[in-house]
Amino acid sequence: MTAPLLEVRDLVVRYPARGRRTSPVLAVDRISFTVAAGETLALVGESGSGKSSTAAAVLMLRKPEGGSVRFGGRELTTVEEPELRTLRRGFQPVFQDPYGSLSPRKTVFDAVAEPLRVQCRWDSATGPARVAELLDLVHLDRSVVRRLPHELSGGQCQRVGIARALASEPRLLVLDEPVSALDPSVRAGVINLFTELQDSLGLAQLFICHDLALVRHVAHRVAVLHRGRIVESGPARQVCDAPTHDYTRELLSSVPDPDRLTAR
Amino acid sequence: MSTEALLEVRGLRITATRPHEVDLVCDVSFEVAAGEMLAVVGESGAGKSITARAVLGLLPAGMRVSGSVRFDGEELVGASDAVYRKLWGHRMAFVPQDALSVLSPVHTVGDQLALAVRSVRGVGRKAALERAVDALDRVGIADAARRARAYPHEFSGGMRQRAVIAMATVNDPDLVVADEPTTALDPTIQARILDMLDTLRERAGMAVVLVTHDLAVAAAHADRVLVMYAGRHVESGPVHRVLREPRAPYTAGLLASLPPRHAESRYLPAMPGAPATTGSLPAGCAFAPRCPAAADSCTRHEPEPAEWQDGHWASCHRLAELPRRTTDLFVGTTA
Incomplete structure (x- = not known):
C-alpha cells in the first residue's frame, strides 16, 4: 500500500x-x-x-x-x-461561515483571483480565464463575478469559498x-x-x-x-x-x- | 382537530413599512390547541420567526400586522401593550434562540427567575425563589438550589437554554413560543431539551409553537406542522401526513435532499437555486423558479391553500397532477 x-x-x-x-x-x-x-x-x-x-x-x-x-x-x-x-x-480549508470567510469588500472575481495573485501565479492574459474555470468547477454562474458577498446567497458564498480553495490546486x-x-x-x-x-x-x-x-x-x-x-x-x-x-x-x-x- | 383552539391565527399579514412597503408574511393561518405542539418549519427568509413574534406582539418597530390573532378568544391584532402585558410571562412566553440575549449577566439565574415570578404573582422574595428553584429542577438542572445562585456565564450553553425555558415556564403559561430554541446546541443536548419540552406539555397541558428549520426535529416532536416559504403558506397538517406524504413540491424537495439511509447513488437529490427572499419575489408561486413541477400557470398567480385530505393543506397549483410520491420529482436533480 x-x-x-x-x-x-x-x-x-x-x-x-x-x-x-x-x-x-x-x-x-x-x-x-x-x-x-x-x-x-x-x-x-x-x-x-x-x-x-x-x-x-x-x-x-x-x-x-x-x-x-x-x-x-x-x-x-x-x-x-x-x-x-x-x-x-x-491542503486548503473551507470554513463554516460562508460570509465570514470572504472579505465583504472584495468581488467574487477578486476573491477567487486572490490566491493566484498571492502565489505569484497571476498572469493578466490567462488569469481571468482561470477564474472563470474555477467558477465553473463550483457551478457558479459567471454573472456573479462582479458581485460582493452581501449580494450572494449563503450557498453561493460557500461556493466562492470552495473556488478559492481550489485555486491553489490542493490535494x-x-x-x-x-x-x-x-x-x-x-x-x-x-x-x-x-x-x-x-x-x-x-x-x-x-x-x-x-x-x-x-x-x-x-x-x-x-x-x-x-x-x-x-x-x-x-x-x-x-x-x-x-x-x-x-x-x-x-x-x-x-x-x-x-x-x-x-x-x- | 380540537373544537376550541387556544391560539387561532387567520390571514396573518406582516408588512415592513420601511424603507418601502414589503409583505414579509402574507395570508398565513394556523391554530394550536392546549397541549399541542405546532412546528413552524422554514428556511432563512421564510418569515417563521417574524410570525412567531407577531403572535406574541413582539415585532420590532416599522412592522404592520393585519389579519387576526386570537388567544383564548381574545383578539390581539391592534391590542394595546396593556393587554399584552397581562399575558406576557403569565399566559404566553417566549424562548429565543440565543439564551444570552435574554439573561442578564449581572444577576444570578435564580434572582432573574424569581423576578419573573414576582412580576406576575404577588408573592414574597423567598416564595418566588423557591418557585424559581422548582422551575430549574423541572427542566433537569441538577442541584437546582445551588445552581440558582450561579451567574449565566457559569452555565454551559445547554444549561443556559434550560434556564431560559425554566424562566418562560416558571409561571405555567398556556402557550410557549420557542424560536429555534436548540439550533445552537449539540445534538445530544438538543434531544434532551426537546424531550423536556414534551414532558412539560404533557404534564401541564402547555401549548407550544416551535419555530425550526429542521424537519427531523418537527417529525420527532410536533403534532402538527406548518411549512413556510418566502412568507407564504406551503403546506400544513398533522406531522405524519405532511412529512410522510408531502404534497407541496417544496416540502418534498426538503425531504428528498436529506441524506438517505440506503442510497444507490453518492449524489443527493438537490434543489437548484437559493431560498427566495420576500424583497424580490418572482411573480406567481414563490417556489416556481426552483420547482421541477412548475408549469406556465405557476408563474402567473400565487397558489391558494387547498385541502388535500382532512386537515392536510397544500398551496400548489399542480396539486392534483403531482405524482403520488412527490419526492420522486427530485430524483436525478443534483444541482
Missing part, C-alpha cells in the same frame, strides 16, 4: 491557561489518523470534542504541542515560513462544518459538489461535521472524537450502523432518522 496523503500521529493541542484561576485545556489528546488520496475521512463529535482544534493543527494555523503531521511525506510541524506557505497550497480539502450554516434546501447541492470534486479531481477530504446522517452518506471512514480522544473509528457505514462505543451510540440516538421520518 502506498503512503497516505495525510498522516497524523499522536497529535496534541493544548490551549494555555487564561489568568491564574484557569488551567490549560487539553483540546486534542494524542490522536492519530490518516487520509489517503481520494478518500473522505469524517471527524465527528460534539462542540468541545476537539474537531476544530484538530483541523486548525492540520492546517498549521495552530502549532500543535506534540505529535506529527505528515502531508505527502513531509513533516509539517517542523517546517517554518516561507516554506510552509508553499506546502499549504496542497486535500479540510472542511470544517462546511454546510452547517447553510439552508437545508441548498445543503444537498454543496454536498454533491464535494462528492463531484472528489470524483473529478481525486481530492482527499478531512470532513468535520456533527451530523451523523450526513457523515454516513459522504464519508468513507469516520473517527469519533470525545474529549480530545478518538473513541471509535472505522468504515462510515459500519460505525454508523453498528457503533461499539457508548458515546457513538449516544450521538446516533440523538439524530432524528430521516427514514423513520418518512416511513412512520
Whole structure:
C-alpha cells in the first residue's frame, strides 16, 4: 500500500491557561489518523470534542504541542515560513461561515483571483480565464463575478469559498462544518459538489461535521472524537450502523432518522 | 382537530413599512390547541420567526400586522401593550434562540427567575425563589438550589437554554413560543431539551409553537406542522401526513435532499437555486423558479391553500397532477 496523503500521529493541542484561576485545556489528546488520496475521512463529535482544534493543527494555523503531521511525506510541524506557505497550497480549508470567510469588500472575481495573485501565479492574459474555470468547477454562474458577498446567497458564498480553495490546486480539502450554516434546501447541492470534486479531481477530504446522517452518506471512514480522544473509528457505514462505543451510540440516538421520518 | 383552539391565527399579514412597503408574511393561518405542539418549519427568509413574534406582539418597530390573532378568544391584532402585558410571562412566553440575549449577566439565574415570578404573582422574595428553584429542577438542572445562585456565564450553553425555558415556564403559561430554541446546541443536548419540552406539555397541558428549520426535529416532536416559504403558506397538517406524504413540491424537495439511509447513488437529490427572499419575489408561486413541477400557470398567480385530505393543506397549483410520491420529482436533480 502506498503512503497516505495525510498522516497524523499522536497529535496534541493544548490551549494555555487564561489568568491564574484557569488551567490549560487539553483540546486534542494524542490522536492519530490518516487520509489517503481520494478518500473522505469524517471527524465527528460534539462542540468541545476537539474537531476544530484538530483541523486548525492540520492546517498549521495552530502549532500543535506534540505529535506529527505528515502531508505527502513531509513533516509539517517542523517546517517554518516561507516554506510552509508553499506546502499549504496542497491542503486548503473551507470554513463554516460562508460570509465570514470572504472579505465583504472584495468581488467574487477578486476573491477567487486572490490566491493566484498571492502565489505569484497571476498572469493578466490567462488569469481571468482561470477564474472563470474555477467558477465553473463550483457551478457558479459567471454573472456573479462582479458581485460582493452581501449580494450572494449563503450557498453561493460557500461556493466562492470552495473556488478559492481550489485555486491553489490542493490535494486535500479540510472542511470544517462546511454546510452547517447553510439552508437545508441548498445543503444537498454543496454536498454533491464535494462528492463531484472528489470524483473529478481525486481530492482527499478531512470532513468535520456533527451530523451523523450526513457523515454516513459522504464519508468513507469516520473517527469519533470525545474529549480530545478518538473513541471509535472505522468504515462510515459500519460505525454508523453498528457503533461499539457508548458515546457513538449516544450521538446516533440523538439524530432524528430521516427514514423513520418518512416511513412512520 | 380540537373544537376550541387556544391560539387561532387567520390571514396573518406582516408588512415592513420601511424603507418601502414589503409583505414579509402574507395570508398565513394556523391554530394550536392546549397541549399541542405546532412546528413552524422554514428556511432563512421564510418569515417563521417574524410570525412567531407577531403572535406574541413582539415585532420590532416599522412592522404592520393585519389579519387576526386570537388567544383564548381574545383578539390581539391592534391590542394595546396593556393587554399584552397581562399575558406576557403569565399566559404566553417566549424562548429565543440565543439564551444570552435574554439573561442578564449581572444577576444570578435564580434572582432573574424569581423576578419573573414576582412580576406576575404577588408573592414574597423567598416564595418566588423557591418557585424559581422548582422551575430549574423541572427542566433537569441538577442541584437546582445551588445552581440558582450561579451567574449565566457559569452555565454551559445547554444549561443556559434550560434556564431560559425554566424562566418562560416558571409561571405555567398556556402557550410557549420557542424560536429555534436548540439550533445552537449539540445534538445530544438538543434531544434532551426537546424531550423536556414534551414532558412539560404533557404534564401541564402547555401549548407550544416551535419555530425550526429542521424537519427531523418537527417529525420527532410536533403534532402538527406548518411549512413556510418566502412568507407564504406551503403546506400544513398533522406531522405524519405532511412529512410522510408531502404534497407541496417544496416540502418534498426538503425531504428528498436529506441524506438517505440506503442510497444507490453518492449524489443527493438537490434543489437548484437559493431560498427566495420576500424583497424580490418572482411573480406567481414563490417556489416556481426552483420547482421541477412548475408549469406556465405557476408563474402567473400565487397558489391558494387547498385541502388535500382532512386537515392536510397544500398551496400548489399542480396539486392534483403531482405524482403520488412527490419526492420522486427530485430524483436525478443534483444541482
